[in-house]
Amino acid sequence: MVAAQKPTPVDASEIASLLWTESLPREHGFEKLRIEGTLPPQLRGTLYRNGPGQFVQFGKRYTHPFEGDGAATAVRIADGAALGASRIHTSAGLVEERAAGKSLYNLGVSWPRRILNNFRGKRKNTANTNIIVWQDRVFALVEGAPPTEIDPTDLSTIGETRLGVIGAMFSAHPHRVASRKAMYNFGLDYGRVTKLCLYELPDVGPARQIGSVPLSGPPMLHDFIATETHLVFFVSPTRIDVPRMLLGVGGFPQLWQWKPEHGTEIICVPIDRPTEVLRFTTDAFFQWHFANAFSRANEIVVDYIRYPDFASFYDIGAVGSGAVRKLLGAGRMHRATIDLAARTMRSEQVSDRSCEFPTLVPGDEGRAQAITYMTFDDLGAVGSMDPSGKVLAHSLDADERVTEPVYADGHLLALCHRRDAAYVGVYDAARIAAGPVAKIWLDHHVPITFHGTFAPTR
Numbered sequence: 001m002v003a004a005q006k007p008t009p010v011d012a013s014e015i016a017s018l019l020w021t022e023s024l025p026r027e028h029g030f031e032k033l034r035i036e037g038t039l040p041p042q043l044r045g046t047l048y049r050n051g052p053g054q055f056v057q058f059g060k061r062y063t064h065p066f067e068g069d070g071a072a073t074a075v076r077i078a079d080g081a082a083l084g085a086s087r088i089h090t091s092a093g094l095v096e097e098r099a100a101g102k103s104l105y106n107l108g109v110s111w112p113r114r115i116l117n118n119f120r121g122k123r124k125n126t127a128n129t130n131i132i133v134w135q136d137r138v139f140a141l142v143e144g145a146p147p148t149e150i151d152p153t154d155l156s157t158i159g160e161t162r163l164g165v166i167g168a169m170f171s172a173h174p175h176r177v178a179s180r181k182a183m184y185n186f187g188l189d190y191g192r193v194t195k196l197c198l199y200e201l202p203d204v205g206p207a208r209q210i211g212s213v214p215l216s217g218p219p220m221l222h223d224f225i226a227t228e229t230h231l232v233f234f235v236s237p238t239r240i241d242v243p244r245m246l247l248g249v250g251g252f253p254q255l256w257q258w259k260p261e262h263g264t265e266i267i268c269v270p271i272d273r274p275t276e277v278l279r280f281t282t283d284a285f286f287q288w289h290f291a292n293a294f295s296r297a298n299e300i301v302v303d304y305i306r307y308p309d310f311a312s313f314y315d316i317g318a319v320g321s322g323a324v325r326k327l328l329g330a331g332r333m334h335r336a337t338i339d340l341a342a343r344t345m346r347s348e349q350v351s352d353r354s355c356e357f358p359t360l361v362p363g364d365e366g367r368a369q370a371i372t373y374m375t376f377d378d379l380g381a382v383g384s385m386d387p388s389g390k391v392l393a394h395s396l397d398a399d400e401r402v403t404e405p406v407y408a409d410g411h412l413l414a415l416c417h418r419r420d421a422a423y424v425g426v427y428d429a430a431r432i433a434a435g436p437v438a439k440i441w442l443d444h445h446v447p448i449t450f451h452g453t454f455a456p457t458r
């Protein structure tokens with residue numbers, strides 16, 4: 001007799017689900033952390049990480065992890081020791097909800113409340129996706145709202161800011177162009193015609209808007225990439241369901257639809273001539289993240305993590321339901337070549353290894369031979385990939401997951417998660433496969449952090 005075959009979940013361990021569902025259990029300012037191994041003595045600075053920190057409020061779960069109230073975790077390293085802090089961002093909306101003793105803003109609230117919020121143009125700025133340092137100030141970012149300034153001394157929330165120029169939204173993925181001594185970013189402006197608003201944040205001086213580009217529909221657009229000359233957008237056929245949004249019907253997953261018949265629109269904006277937009281449409285695909293891009297003659301080469309469709313968004317929304325899910329496992333590194341004269345793009349898979357959350361050595365942006373650091377195997381491993389697709393990686397224990405690695409002074413800092421604890425794995429960037437040279441332990445669970453940065457101590 002053949003035994004009934006038991007379905008094997010793709011993610012066998014509990015941590016894969018806890019990352020996306022279990023709120024930060026303890027908030028604290030900077031306190032001494034336990035070090036396992038030896039920290040490189042030259043490593044001095046602060047690793048900032050950001051992600052959703054609260055998934056449930058007043059006993060009710062939010063409709064998608066992306067609705068979670070943001071939280072930052074920071075680890076400050078100096079002289080072979082480390083301090084750590086974790087704190088949920090007390091946005092104006094969250095403060096209002098706590099005072100009211102009930103949820104007011106997420107998509108699980110009552111239909112009349114949602115209509116009222118839309119009518120008043122009110123929403124909660126969860127600041128749950130990235131954290132950046134600009135002009136020595138720290139900002140938590142989420143793509144659906146302006147930046148939120150954070151106090152670096154204790155991670156307390158200073159408040160929302162538009163930096164004098166930003167509209168209703170500012171993406172969580174600014175990209176720095178070293179030769180231009182500036183960061184670039186975009187924000188969507190949803191309306192009768194949805195627009196891409198383009199911003200420049202110079203190393204010195206005020207932020208400014210450099211242009212705006214009308215779009216053919218209201219997409220979800222998470223990231224873009226910048227070269228020394230162009231801002232490049234791959235606008236996948238994700239579309240917000242405007243009637244549902246206006247009528248306040250359905251949760252976060254129901255607001256977004258995949259419309260492959262529209263294809264993916266490629267938009268290249270010359271930074272110095274932002275009205276001379278080059279655009280064309282190619283086959284439908286989706287990406288969360290870009291790794292790098294550079295110009296070559298009349299071409300732009302773009303490295304990005306490609307997905308065949310938008311399934312990962314729905315899979316993340318269903319975490320914890322017990323269903324077999326791929327989550328971010330379908331992403332593959334691709335290299336696209338855009339021919340600016342012919343208005344065509346060809347894209348080739350660089351490696352068959354599942355990967356996500358690409359980062360570079362700061363200053364390597366735009367370099368053709370740049371090494372990309374990232375996670376592999378649906379957050380099960382961390383390492384690097386060169387432009388030929390060669391991977392050097394370290395696989396974590398089965399009950400651990402790792403998020404985006406950040407390069408710092410010859411090392412990779414990767415926040416690793418396990419049940420009831422987390423640690424920053426400190427890897428020698430030249431010997432990743434050997435495993436971390438040190439682990440900096442936090443004595444509590446840290447929910448998934450999507451992105452972050454390392455600010456060296458000067």
Ligand SMILES: [Fe+2]
Nearest residue numbers: 222289450451
């Ligand atoms: Fe992201």
